[in-house]
Amino acid sequence: IETEQTVxxxxxNQPNSNFLCTxxxxxxxxxxxxxxxxxxxxxxxxxxxxxRYTSDTHISQIRFPAAQNNINTRFIILDKARSIxxxxxxxxxxxxxxxxxxxxxxxxxxxxxxxDAFEAGDIVNLTNGIFSYVRNGGLLLRxxxxxxxxxxxxxxxxxxxxxxxxxxxxxxxxEYPKRYIQNGVVSAYSRIFPPLP
Amino acid sequence: xxxxxxxVASLHEVENQLELSxxxxxxxxxxxxxxxxSLDIPDPxxxxxxxxxxxxxxxxxxxxxxxxxxxxHAVVTDGYxxxxxxxxxxxxxxxxxxxxxxxxxxLWLTKExxxxxxxxxxxxxxxxxRRIGSGDYGEQNVWLCSELVSLFLDKWxxxxxxxxxxxxxxxxxxxxxxxxHCRVTGIPKLENVKxxxxxxxxxxxxxxxxxxxxxxxxxxxxxxxLVHISEFKEIWNDLVCSDVSKIYQLKTSSRYFLLxxxxxxxxxxxxLLGNVKLGSHKRHQIWFLKKFLLGPEKETVLIDIVRFICCxxxxxxxxxxxxxxxxxxxxxxxxxLCKQNHHVEGRVKLALFYDWLFFxxxxxxxxNVEPAVLLMLWSIPxxxxxxxxxxxxxxxxxxxxxxxxxxxxxxxxxSAFREIERKGVVQSLDMFLSNPEIATDLKKKLANxxxxxxxxx
Numbered sequence: 001i002e003t004e005q006t007v008x009x010x011x012x013n014q015p016n017s018n019f020l021c022t023x024x025x026x027x028x029x030x031x032x033x034x035x036x037x038x039x040x041x042x043x044x045x046x047x048x049x050x051x052r053y054t055s056d057t058h059i060s061q062i063r064f065p066a067a068q069n070n071i072n073t074r075f076i077i078l079d080k081a082r083s084i085x086x087x088x089x090x091x092x093x094x095x096x097x098x099x100x101x102x103x104x105x106x107x108x109x110x111x112x113x114x115x116d117a118f119e120a121g122d123i124v125n126l127t128n129g130i131f132s133y134v135r136n137g138g139l140l141l142r143x144x145x146x147x148x149x150x151x152x153x154x155x156x157x158x159x160x161x162x163x164x165x166x167x168x169x170x171x172x173x174x175e176y177p178k179r180y181i182q183n184g185v186v187s188a189y190s191r192i193f194p195p196l197p
Numbered sequence: 198x199x200x201x202x203x204x205v206a207s208l209h210e211v212e213n214q215l216e217l218s219x220x221x222x223x224x225x226x227x228x229x230x231x232x233x234x235s236l237d238i239p240d241p242x243x244x245x246x247x248x249x250x251x252x253x254x255x256x257x258x259x260x261x262x263x264x265x266x267x268x269x270h271a272v273v274t275d276g277y278x279x280x281x282x283x284x285x286x287x288x289x290x291x292x293x294x295x296x297x298x299x300x301x302x303x304l305w306l307t308k309e310x311x312x313x314x315x316x317x318x319x320x321x322x323x324x325x326x327r328r329i330g331s332g333d334y335g336e337q338n339v340w341l342c343s344e345l346v347s348l349f350l351d352k353w354x355x356x357x358x359x360x361x362x363x364x365x366x367x368x369x370x371x372x373x374x375x376x377x378h379c380r381v382t383g384i385p386k387l388e389n390v391k392x393x394x395x396x397x398x399x400x401x402x403x404x405x406x407x408x409x410x411x412x413x414x415x416x417x418x419x420x421x422x423l424v425h426i427s428e429f430k431e432i433w434n435d436l437v438c439s440d441v442s443k444i445y446q447l448k449t450s451s452r453y454f455l456l457x458x459x460x461x462x463x464x465x466x467x468x469l470l471g472n473v474k475l476g477s478h479k480r481h482q483i484w485f486l487k488k489f490l491l492g493p494e495k496e497t498v499l500i501d502i503v504r505f506i507c508c509x510x511x512x513x514x515x516x517x518x519x520x521x522x523x524x525x526x527x528x529x530x531x532x533x534l535c536k537q538n539h540h541v542e543g544r545v546k547l548a549l550f551y552d553w554l555f556f557x558x559x560x561x562x563x564x565n566v567e568p569a570v571l572l573m574l575w576s577i578p579x580x581x582x583x584x585x586x587x588x589x590x591x592x593x594x595x596x597x598x599x600x601x602x603x604x605x606x607x608x609x610x611x612s613a614f615r616e617i618e619r620k621g622v623v624q625s626l627d628m629f630l631s632n633p634e635i636a637t638d639l640k641k642k643l644a645n646x647x648x649x650x651x652x653x654x
Contacts, residue, residue, distance in 0.1 A: 078480055117209035121484035125211065151210040155465045155484055158472045196479040 060103035060163065062131050064139060064170045064180050069146045071129040075099040075106070076157040077122050079193045080115075096137055098193035099124070100159035105190060107166035109134060109142040114149055123153040131165075139166040161195050162188045203256035203299035204291060215286045216294070222249035230254050230261075234268055247272060248280045252287075255306060256299040266309060277315035284310070285317065288324040289460050297337070304344045311352045314359045322363050326370045326456055331501065332377060332494030339386050346371060346393040350400070357405070365411050368401045369419065369453045376422035377497050380540075395428055402432045413449035415504075417441065418551055422544075442602050445555045451509045457501035462489055466502065470510050470527060474520045482530060490534065496541045499531050504548040511564040525571035529583065532572075546590050553591065554598060554606045556613035566613045567622050574623055581634040588635065592642045611647055 057073045080097040095115045099108045110118060118124060128147040134140045143149045167187040173179040189195055204216055226246060229235065239247055248269070255265050269280065284306060287295070295303065307325065310318055325345055330338045349356065349367045356364055371394045378391050401409045410416065420436070423429040436444070455463065465485055473481050490496065506524050517523070528549060535541045552565040569587065576583035595606050618626050629635060630644055 114209065120480070121488070149209065151207075154461075154488075155481065156468045156472070158468075158474070158477070160477070196483075 058103040059101045059106050059165060062106065062141065062165050065132055069128040069130055069144055071131055071141065072127050073129065074123065074125050075101045076159055077118055077120050077124060078159065079120050081192065096140065096192065098190050100161060102158060102160065105161045105164040106141050107138060107190065107192065109137060109140040111142065118151060121154050122151050123157055125150050125152045164190050167191065201257055203296055204294045205296060213290060215290055219249045219253040222246045223253035226250040230265060230268065232264065234271065239272060244272065244274065245279060248283060252280065252283045256302050259298060259302060275316070277310060277313055278317055281310055281315045281317035281321055285320050285324050288321065288328060292328050308348060308352065311355055319360050319363045323366050323456065326366060327459055329370065329374060331457060331498040332492065334381060334384050334387060334494065339390060342374065343386065343390045343393065346390065346397055350393065350397050361408055364401065364405065365408060366453065366456055368398060368409055369412055370456050371398055372419040372423065373457055376419065379426065395426065399428050399432065410444060412453060413447035414445045414555060415449040415453065415551065417444060418547065442605055445602065445605065448560055454505045454508050457498065458505050462502070466506065467510060469522055470512060470524060471516060471521065473522050475522045475526060478522050496535045496538050499535050499541060500544045500548050503528055503531060503545050507549060507552065507565050507568055523571065524568040525575060528568050529572050529576065546587065550591050550594060553613045554594065554609050556609040558612055558616045563616055563620050563622065566617065570617050570623055574628060577632060577634055585635060585639065588639050588643065592639065595646065607646060607649065614647060
């Protein structure tokens with residue numbers, strides 16, 4: 001019989017237990033009613049992993065086109081740049097940022113007050129997002145009208161900057177006209193936010 | 198009667214689970230928080246919900262505080278353990294999100310818990326001590342420092358009886374803070390805080406010396422920055438005249454090194470040293486810098502960060518063998534950050550080498566001395582001046598740190614070097630002794646140190 005104690009025991013006996021506990025262990029902990037008490041013993045960043053146990057997409061799995069609002073994913077913002085369109089969009093400011101997770105990087109678009117709400121180092125959950133071409137911006141991941149971006153933490157994501165799914169060329173699949181396939185890599189890394197020297 | 202959310206609302210941020218649970222409990226139980234109170238003893242689940250609701254009510258409503266706390270006293274059955282754990286959770290996860298009035302309430306609640314000798318009191322007080330920022334002379338931080346030092350003075354008798362070790366945690370914290378505070382002038386509220394800090398620390402030494410000495414060897418490291426203060430000069434002389442070598446032999450428990458590191462700093466440093474690959478570390482370093490080290494006074498925390506990394510973060514062999522950012526590289530970066538500030542740089546180096554000075558392979562951990570030697574080793578190819586300056590610092594320390602205990606220190610450093618070679622941290626000490634990049638006189642001094650103290654283990 002699994003009790004709070006046995007799960008906690010397993011958790012604490014992992015090497016570096018704060019970060020290498022499995023998602024399943026975290027789900028089990030969440031099931032206990034006294035979760036709010038137990039989670040005091042978890043580090044903040046292991047709690048972040050909780051947001052992964054719904055079937056979220058990794059950045060590397062994002063496919064073009066995904067113009068239906070159905071991308072649920074989590075990433076960390078690496079760097080932010082100002083307005084992508086000049087003159088700025090009529091409905092408010094927008095900016096482009098570099099984001100990534102453990103599998104890949106991507107360019108994201110922040111819109112309106114999202115621009116100031118998020119900073120480099122923020123970990124963000126995107127629900128019902130879109131991945132599509134934006135004029136003067138290229139392939140961008142964004143919340144769109146029906147999606148939502150929310151900060152869930154800071155710092156604790158070990159990300160990669162390549163491949164960058166926004167720097168990949170897509171063309172229609174000759175066999176299935178409505179599908180697209182990867183046709184080549186434009187750039188291994190972001191051309192807007194190159195890796196730090 | 199003020200009512201309002203005790204937590205600052207943030208638009209694009211997911212609500213913290215703890216905050217959510219408190220708010221939901223309050224919303225569902227609010228009518229039950231007014232008298233007449235039910236005389237039924239709540240079942241365990243109801244009891245937890247009630248505690249959550251009362252915490253929320255107490256944080257946001259200072260008008261009915263007396264009522265709520267009486268209610269709590271009436272329904273508690275676990276020695277306030279759960280209630281205190283909620284307060285700890287708030288301090289660790291949500292302190293920055295509390296509005297000012299809620300912080301005032303939190304401190305008041307802490308005093309109530311001290312009076313009630315609650316279970317988990319030590320955790321609560323230590324969490325609050327960790328919230329006092331280093332090199333932060335803004336109003337909020339000075340207020341928190343003032344509140345806490347006053348609390349430790351006012352509740353002295355209670356704490357001495359119920360949780361004496363927490364007084365040693367307070368002593369460590371305030372000695373360390375005082376060293377920084379004494380270098381700052383022109384902030385009236387800080388002057389009062391300094392007076393209280395001195396009062397508390399002196400009281401500890403004069404009335405509870407035996408307890409104070411439980412801190413161990415780092416007590417000396419902290420005290421030596423305060424000898425210019427007249428009250429401490431006497432204490433220092435007394436200590437030195439008695440048997441300071443006994444104090445050097447007592448290794449400081451790693452829990453003290455958490456005291457000057459905030460929970461966020463701890464999380465980020467552990468993540469950096471446990472998950473980030475060398476080569477992918479630059480952005481993490483920038484974020485860490487921006488969050489914790491921006492500002493002229495902030496560099497002082499590097500002293501505590503380096504001590505924390507050496508003594509508390511001990512990576513597994515798996516991590517050491519991987520590409521993950523090694524401790525020596527992070528420390529090298531921190532040393533580079535403070536190289537313009539000689540005061541801080543000297544103390545960072547002392548923090549780095551402190552366990553070398555009294556190293557005894559039977560009780561000291563090789564992991565405490567590993568970062569320094571690897572930094573010296575790996576700097577040789579491209580940054581030999583770093584190796585040189587660190588080795589020079591160490592050898593100078595041996596001669597000058599405590600002349601009366603020079604022999605003991607020489608033996609300590611020699612033991613550290615030998616253990617490093619024995620355990621294979623460095624293949625051979627010849628890497629230093631025969632290296633052309635290192636100045637001859639340093640090599641001679643090192644060889645002399647090693648040969649004079651051939652301990653037979």
